[in-house]
Amino acid sequence: MQTVYNTYSLEKESFSPIEKGKVRMYLCGPTVYNYIHIGNARSSVAFDTIRKYLTWRGYDVTFVSNFTDLGDKVIAQGKKEGLTEAEVADKYADAFLADAAALHIAPATVRPRATYYMKEMVAFVEQLLAQGQAYEVNGDVYFKTNQFKDYAVLSHQNMAELKKNAAGRLEGEDQEEKHEATDFALWKREDRPGVTAWPSPWGPGRPGWHLECSVMIDALLGETIDIHAGGIDLAFPHHTNELAQSVSFHDRPFVNYWLHNGFVNVNDEKMSKSLGNFVTIHDLLADDRIDPQGLRYFLVKTHYRRPVAYSRERLDQAQQEVDKIYRTMRSLAKQAGSEGVVDPRVQEQVTLQNERFIAAMDDDFNVENALTVIFEALTLANRSMQEGASAATALLLQKQLTEWLHIFGLDDFEEKRALPDGAKALLEKRAAARSAKDFEESDRLRDELKTMGLLVKDDRDGQSVEWL
Ligand SMILES: [Zn+2]
Known part of the structure; x- marks a missing residue:
C-alpha cells in the first residue's frame, strides 16, 4: 500500500487518487523578484522527486506550479533595478527556470503566471461576495473567516489562538x-x-496572494485535486x-493530500538575510567546483519532511557519494551490451532490490531507505563486474540503476566539477614524466x-x- 503523510490529518494515509491512474498535483511556486535561495530549491527538488516517482509508478501526473509575478516584492525590486514589474518578473522567472534545469527539475506540465488569470480572479471574488462569504470596504475585499467552520484545521491551532495572534499584528x-x-x-x-493595478468592480487593485493559487488550481486542475504541496511555512496562513476560499467557492473538497517539506538551515542557523547566511542557487551554480547534480542530490537525500542542514562541508560529503555513483555508472556503460546471458543470481537480487526500493518510496517517499537500496545495487554492480559479468548482466544493472537515479535527478554520469587549483599543471607535468619514462616522478605526482x-x-x- 502506498502511503503519504497528510499535514491536514497529521497522519500517513493510504494514497488513492481521485481518478484511477492519474494524479493532479500543485506546488506553490516562487514570487519572481529575486534569485531563489536554497530553501526554495529544496521544495522544488523534493516535489520533482515525488512527481518523478509517481510517474515511474505508472501514474499520469499533471504537475502545475505557478509564478507569482506581482505584488510588493516585485514592485520594490523594480524600483531598485530601474525595471518595470513585468521586466522584474520576466528576468527572475527566466533565472528560476535556468536554476531548475541545472538541478534536473522537469518542466511543469503548466507553469501559470498570476497576471494571466486576472479575469478569473475577479470573477472568483465576485462569487464569494455574492455568496455572502466576503465583504468589501473602500475598494478592499476580505474573506469572512468566521463563516468557514474548519478554518483553523490545517494550521493545527485553535481559532481563538489564531484570532489572538492575528489581532496582535493588526495595524493601520x-x-x-x-x-x-x-x-x-x-x-x-x-x-x-506608477504601480500596476487591474480593473475590478471595486476599483483598480490587485489580488491577494492566496487567491492566485486557488484560482489557478481551479482553472488548470479542477475543483478537487490530489496533492497540494509546498514548504511547511506555507501551511498557515x-x-x-487557499483552502477556506476554495471550499467556500465550490462547496466541494479542495485537496485530498497536503504535503509539506521541511526547512533548510544554513550552517546550523535559520537562513535569513539579516544573518548574512542567505544562499542562492544562482551563486552556488556560479562556482564551477559545485556539480549541479551533486547539489540536487544533497537536497534530495534527506526525507522531504525533515530539515536539511546545509554547509559547504556537507555538500562536499554528498558529492563523494555522487562521484561513487558516477564511477560505477560509467563502468557499467562501458561494459553493458546485449552479448551473453543475464546472470540469474544478479537478476534475482535486482528484482528483490526493486521490490525494496518500491516499498521504501511507497512509505511516504522514504528516500533514505531507497538510497540504501541504490548503494547496495551499486556494490552488486561493482562486484559483478569484477567477477567478469556478461555484457547482458551489466546492461540489466545499468537499466535498473538509471531508472532509480532518474527519480533522484541524476541523469548523466560525467564529472562536471572544475579541477582544483594547480591540478591541471600537475597532470601535465605527470604526462611529461611518463613520456620521459620517469616513473618515480610520475608516481610522486599521482600521490x-x-x-x-x-x-x-x-x-x-x-x-x-x-x-575520489
Ligand atoms: Zn500557493
Whole structure:
C-alpha cells in the first residue's frame, strides 16, 4: 500500500487518487523578484522527486506550479533595478527556470503566471461576495473567516489562538476595515502612482496572494485535486486561506493530500538575510567546483519532511557519494551490451532490490531507505563486474540503476566539477614524466594529485582523472 503523510490529518494515509491512474498535483511556486535561495530549491527538488516517482509508478501526473509575478516584492525590486514589474518578473522567472534545469527539475506540465488569470480572479471574488462569504470596504475585499467552520484545521491551532495572534499584528487600514482579525484580503485597492493595478468592480487593485493559487488550481486542475504541496511555512496562513476560499467557492473538497517539506538551515542557523547566511542557487551554480547534480542530490537525500542542514562541508560529503555513483555508472556503460546471458543470481537480487526500493518510496517517499537500496545495487554492480559479468548482466544493472537515479535527478554520469587549483599543471607535468619514462616522478605526482581528491588512472589512451 502506498502511503503519504497528510499535514491536514497529521497522519500517513493510504494514497488513492481521485481518478484511477492519474494524479493532479500543485506546488506553490516562487514570487519572481529575486534569485531563489536554497530553501526554495529544496521544495522544488523534493516535489520533482515525488512527481518523478509517481510517474515511474505508472501514474499520469499533471504537475502545475505557478509564478507569482506581482505584488510588493516585485514592485520594490523594480524600483531598485530601474525595471518595470513585468521586466522584474520576466528576468527572475527566466533565472528560476535556468536554476531548475541545472538541478534536473522537469518542466511543469503548466507553469501559470498570476497576471494571466486576472479575469478569473475577479470573477472568483465576485462569487464569494455574492455568496455572502466576503465583504468589501473602500475598494478592499476580505474573506469572512468566521463563516468557514474548519478554518483553523490545517494550521493545527485553535481559532481563538489564531484570532489572538492575528489581532496582535493588526495595524493601520486593516485594523479599521477587517471584521475579524483573521479575515484576509482577496483583493487589495491599488492607487499608488506608477504601480500596476487591474480593473475590478471595486476599483483598480490587485489580488491577494492566496487567491492566485486557488484560482489557478481551479482553472488548470479542477475543483478537487490530489496533492497540494509546498514548504511547511506555507501551511498557515497561505494554504489555510487557499483552502477556506476554495471550499467556500465550490462547496466541494479542495485537496485530498497536503504535503509539506521541511526547512533548510544554513550552517546550523535559520537562513535569513539579516544573518548574512542567505544562499542562492544562482551563486552556488556560479562556482564551477559545485556539480549541479551533486547539489540536487544533497537536497534530495534527506526525507522531504525533515530539515536539511546545509554547509559547504556537507555538500562536499554528498558529492563523494555522487562521484561513487558516477564511477560505477560509467563502468557499467562501458561494459553493458546485449552479448551473453543475464546472470540469474544478479537478476534475482535486482528484482528483490526493486521490490525494496518500491516499498521504501511507497512509505511516504522514504528516500533514505531507497538510497540504501541504490548503494547496495551499486556494490552488486561493482562486484559483478569484477567477477567478469556478461555484457547482458551489466546492461540489466545499468537499466535498473538509471531508472532509480532518474527519480533522484541524476541523469548523466560525467564529472562536471572544475579541477582544483594547480591540478591541471600537475597532470601535465605527470604526462611529461611518463613520456620521459620517469616513473618515480610520475608516481610522486599521482600521490600529490590524490591528496587533492583526484584519482589518476593510466591506460592505452594515456592518463585519465576521476574524483575520489
Ligand atoms: Zn500557493
